[in-house]
Amino acid sequence: MEFNKIKALLAEHCKTEYGKEKADELVIHTRRDLITLELQQSHEYKLILQSGQYFPNDHSLNIARELKLLSIPGAVLSGEQFMQVRKLAESIQQVFRWFDAERKTAYPALAKVIEHTQYEKMILKLIDEILDESGVVRDNASEELSRIRMGLYRKRGELRRTFDRILSKLNKSGYVADIEEAFLNGRRVVALYAEHKRQVKGILHGESDTRRTAYVEPEETISLNNDIFALENEESREVYRILRELTARLSTYAALLKTYHDILGEYDFIRAKAKLGSDMNGEFPSVIEKAHVHLRDAYHPLLYLYNKEAQKPTIPVQLSLDEKAHILVISGPNAGGKTVTMKTVGLLQLMLQSGLLVPVHPASTFGIFKQLMIHIGDTQSIEFELSTYSSHLKHMKHFIENANGKTLFFIDELGSGSDPNLGGAFAEVILEELSKKHAFGIVTTHYLNLKVMANKTAGIVNGAMAFDERNLQPLYKLIIGKPGSSYTFSIAERIGLDKRLIQRARDLVEEDHFRLDKLLNRAEQDLQRVQQKEKELQKLLHENDKLKKEMQHLLDKEKHEQQVELLKHQNKITTERIAYLKEMERKLKQIVFDWRKAENAEDKKQLMKQLQALLFKQKEKQVVEKAKKKINSKYEEVGGDIVPGVQVLMKKNHQVGEVQEIRGKKAVVKIGLLPMQVDMGDLVVVRKREEG
Numbered sequence: 001m002e003f004n005k006i007k008a009l010l011a012e013h014c015k016t017e018y019g020k021e022k023a024d025e026l027v028i029h030t031r032r033d034l035i036t037l038e039l040q041q042s043h044e045y046k047l048i049l050q051s052g053q054y055f056p057n058d059h060s061l062n063i064a065r066e067l068k069l070l071s072i073p074g075a076v077l078s079g080e081q082f083m084q085v086r087k088l089a090e091s092i093q094q095v096f097r098w099f100d101a102e103r104k105t106a107y108p109a110l111a112k113v114i115e116h117t118q119y120e121k122m123i124l125k126l127i128d129e130i131l132d133e134s135g136v137v138r139d140n141a142s143e144e145l146s147r148i149r150m151g152l153y154r155k156r157g158e159l160r161r162t163f164d165r166i167l168s169k170l171n172k173s174g175y176v177a178d179i180e181e182a183f184l185n186g187r188r189v190v191a192l193y194a195e196h197k198r199q200v201k202g203i204l205h206g207e208s209d210t211r212r213t214a215y216v217e218p219e220e221t222i223s224l225n226n227d228i229f230a231l232e233n234e235e236s237r238e239v240y241r242i243l244r245e246l247t248a249r250l251s252t253y254a255a256l257l258k259t260y261h262d263i264l265g266e267y268d269f270i271r272a273k274a275k276l277g278s279d280m281n282g283e284f285p286s287v288i289e290k291a292h293v294h295l296r297d298a299y300h301p302l303l304y305l306y307n308k309e310a311q312k313p314t315i316p317v318q319l320s321l322d323e324k325a326h327i328l329v330i331s332g333p334n335a336g337g338k339t340v341t342m343k344t345v346g347l348l349q350l351m352l353q354s355g356l357l358v359p360v361h362p363a364s365t366f367g368i369f370k371q372l373m374i375h376i377g378d379t380q381s382i383e384f385e386l387s388t389y390s391s392h393l394k395h396m397k398h399f400i401e402n403a404n405g406k407t408l409f410f411i412d413e414l415g416s417g418s419d420p421n422l423g424g425a426f427a428e429v430i431l432e433e434l435s436k437k438h439a440f441g442i443v444t445t446h447y448l449n450l451k452v453m454a455n456k457t458a459g460i461v462n463g464a465m466a467f468d469e470r471n472l473q474p475l476y477k478l479i480i481g482k483p484g485s486s487y488t489f490s491i492a493e494r495i496g497l498d499k500r501l502i503q504r505a506r507d508l509v510e511e512d513h514f515r516l517d518k519l520l521n522r523a524e525q526d527l528q529r530v531q532q533k534e535k536e537l538q539k540l541l542h543e544n545d546k547l548k549k550e551m552q553h554l555l556d557k558e559k560h561e562q563q564v565e566l567l568k569h570q571n572k573i574t575t576e577r578i579a580y581l582k583e584m585e586r587k588l589k590q591i592v593f594d595w596r597k598a599e600n601a602e603d604k605k606q607l608m609k610q611l612q613a614l615l616f617k618q619k620e621k622q623v624v625e626k627a628k629k630k631i632n633s634k635y636e637e638v639g640g641d642i643v644p645g646v647q648v649l650m651k652k653n654h655q656v657g658e659v660q661e662i663r664g665k666k667a668v669v670k671i672g673l674l675p676m677q678v679d680m681g682d683l684v685v686v687r688k689r690e691e692g
Contacts, residue, residue: 001346001374001410005302006356009279013272015060018265023272028353030370032289038273038355040109043284045274046357048107056094057267059087067261069247071254076244079135082127085250085257089123092260095267113266117259123250130246137239145238152231159224163188166218187225189215273356280304282357285364291406291440292367293321293345299359300344301351315476317344325461326440327431329454330478332465337476338444339376339412341465345442346374346410369440370406373399396430403434409441414450424449435459627654635686642667648683656686 011023029035048055063084069075070085077085096119104111130141139149192214201219217225250257276282280301297316307314319341321328330338348358352366375395399409414427424447431450434441435457443450454460466475591611598604631654635647642648644659648669657671666677 001343001350001376002302003347003350006276006347006351009305010272010276010356013275014268016265016268017062017064018262019268019272022265022269026354028350029355030353030368032287032368035353035355035368036287037109037112039284039287039352039357041113041270042273042277042282042355042357044107044110045270046277046282049271049274049278055267055271056091056098057264057271059091059264060268061088061091061261061264063088063261067254067258070251070257073251074244075247076240077247077250079131079137079243082131082243082246083135086124086127086131088257088260088264089120089127091264093119093121093124095263110267110270113263113270117256117263120253120256123253123257126246126249130242137242141242142238145235145242148231148235148238152228152235155224155228155231159188159221159228162221162224163190163218166190166220187217187229188221189217192216277357280357280359282359283362283364284357285352285360285362285366287352287366287368290367291326291369291408292365293319293349293408293440294365295319295345295348296361296364298344298348298361298364300340301347301359303340303344304359317341317478319345319463319478319480321440321442323438325459326438327435327454327460328442328463328480329431329450329460330442330444330463330465331446331451333467337465337478340476341478342410342412342442342444343376346372346408349408367440368406369408371402371404371408373403373407373409373441375399376410376412393426396426399439400430400433400437403437403439405438407437407439407441409434409439411441411443414443414445414447428453431460432457631656634689636689638685638687640685642680642683642685646685647687649686650678651682651684659683 007023007026010026011020014020014023029038045055061084063081066077066081066084069077069081095114099107099111099114130137132138137145139146280299281304282301295317298319299314299316304314315337319328330341332338348360349366349369349372351358353368358364358366375392396411399411403409414431427445427447428449431443431453438459445451451462454462462481464479466477466479588611591607595604595607598607631649635649635656637649640646642659642662644661646659647656648659648667649656650669655671657669657676660668660670660675662668662680663677665680667680667683668675669678669683670676
């Protein structure tokens, strides 16, 4: 099933040794709770990756050796090793902080990894009290270390001053070959020209490769160098003691730190599964307890990745196995995709029961199987001197003896390797026995008797790989419910084999056998034509539905625009009305205010006149509006020239009359029995509205 290739791809995504080991030893579960938990964890991490969120497991810590040392009595970790332990504690701290109440609710399966542990802040505190950020023991880690380092600081300062004075003196004498600071055997020395080495009292520590430079420790600095050397030894011993003590104190947390290490490794492994799922468009399908297979748009993972890189399409598999149809017999031409289809189902089942996301439609459903039995390819055994067929029968014996209702089996070319008639008979018996055991499985074959058996036996169903007979090309599409033709004679004819030879071959084949294969061939081609017409019809229906939606959208848009215009008009009227009422309120308030301040009757009389004028004007305006509304309901403007005989509307008083004559810029308009002279600019031609 090439499951090892899936494990190799998973291991490539792991950063930690823990994750890589888990990928290499991927566990196939048979418990639904474990399968769904691992799938949910992979799915949740995939969502984090897709949303661009940060999850704090970017440190790839492989410190199993350091943690093992920590649990051994008397062991001492170095400052650098403690920094790795500190990084582990800091990483786990970030993980615990990341899982706030909201994220624990959003990602419950990921939160389950840290469910049975707690964060211990004392680990970081113990390390930070002793070591700085570079892993160096702090001066105040102990009183003794503080005293030693203070002494070293003073002695080194004294040595530097003394040495600088000597160097300056020797440099003036022309003895110094290099004024840069030099150390040999941990001692501070001066670099002199070789010919002057006897001129300086001190210890000769060595010469350069060319023997032109000699390194001498001046006599004046020997005592200081000795003091510094002694203090440095004291410092090393004290640092070692402190680190040993720190190791002992942290050893109580060795088991907890091992748990932290495993947690980060677990998150690394989950991230690898999520990344692999993203690469192959993996989903989290439904998982049920009973034996069941329902695949929608299922892809072979490795084929999908290969075609994705080559920018080629991959044809998905649609397939179901349940209690009523639990064994599928796939037939069809060679290289038509029978084995790939079978391997797709097997590999996806293995991946799912290992907690890996699978490239299927999310509506797919997977059952849980306790056994997976696989027999694919040539199985000759040189060691046991077994032929292909002998080995084949040996495997079939194992299948029959051990299969049950929780078994999923895969057999490629059932019954092959023997005489077609005898092999076909045995294949039929084996298939019948496996069906009686209620085992689920997929079988590929070319045998006609198995196709006939599948058509009439309860629990077994036929499936065919579609084939384009005209172009002699496999379509890699599985059709459930019908057997497939091998297209033996069609392929021979298309490649141009001598017709005489083809006819001789046909004569050798039993008539019923040939007629059945031809019938299968014709049925498959008819089905393909029906499917093509159905596809075209679906396309037309889709286009019709699209046009219908577009038309509805246009109607909705037009209706919306009309409503917007109506609202604009109503809002305009309302706004004008509010403005008018506010102005009226302001004027009335002013009159009331002036009335209260009026000192004599004359002033009050004037205010009353203003009030009457204001209210009368309002009443007059209401009358005019009413008259205007009445006229507009009976007449409509038509425009045109104002000439004798036409009906006109007077804009100022909203009355309608007939033009009698024109006098310059005025018109004589008869309203009722009375003629009136009106400016031409105040008139507009109207006509009576049609009733109804």
